[in-house]
Amino acid sequence: MEPDTTPTPLQALPEGRFSGRADFTEMIRQAFSAAAQQGWREIIVCDPDFEDWPLGERAVVQALNDWSKTGRTFTMLARNYDEVLRRHARFVTWRRTWAHIIECRANASAPADDLPSALLGPGWVFERLDLQRCTGMAGSEPARRVALRERLHERLLKSSPAFPATTLGL
Template identity: 60%
Template sequence: MDIDDTDGGAALPQGRFSGREEFRQRVRDALACAAREGWREIIVSDATFEDWPLGERAVAQALQDWCVAGRRFIMLAQRYDEVVRQQARFVTWRQTWSHLITCWRCASADALELPSALWSPGWVMQRLDPVRSIGVSGREPERRVLLRESLDEWLREATPGFPSTTLGL
């Protein structure tokens, strides 16, 4: 695992947040920062991603601007049906950039146990209470390491999910 303070996040909010809109704004800000600063890896995790602003035009543009060869986007969910139903721009982006994106699924996970988080080598955000959208974000090395270890444990249990294309007969 590569933890490096030089991989951005300096301008992003630190500390506690509360409420769905504040959470969504931190997601927007983080992805815009990732594009601006060229984060090499992003991991997002949530049971369904229904509260995430992934389908918004500005978020889709930030993800588009972030895409460069050699970068990695890892996504972990219990299920992806809400993403497909509510986040059309993200689904299109995922199809276009499938070579940079790996999607994993923990179908048997309890929705409240699976971390709701965004991890990067330089900044992390985690909803500690996804129902009320209460959480914390920061650059502290210990926080980044602990979240990455937790996500790695979940990823070891996961199976591939959310294919970029659906093959039919």
């Protein structure tokens, strides 16, 4: 019996509106899984504090491990990373291991509603438009991707390095 050499079909990501915390967290899981499967070269994530992102889940960290390769970049932007440190221990360990491909930035002076809650990949994006109800839009339309990239770039220019991989003491 010969081994199955049929290629695995690429994972399709959701398009259109999403609503509710369950949809939101599942979309994040799917996005990181697709990034690993499709070999995305760049991921940018932004949220005021990443409190309700499933970054600490074993499946998410495994997908990020699978995604991590030379030439890849992962950029995070937040007001602060206190909730990441408090709630997402697996992610903090992953960040330490892959510090050379991860850039974490903060803009503590920005109002919380000034930072989008979004994920930007090379061919797909999502943005949570209402943080309380976890509603928003996802899609692969070029106009949506360009508009979000420009907004994130503008906020990244106003940010500074944050969330160091290691803390050195005297």
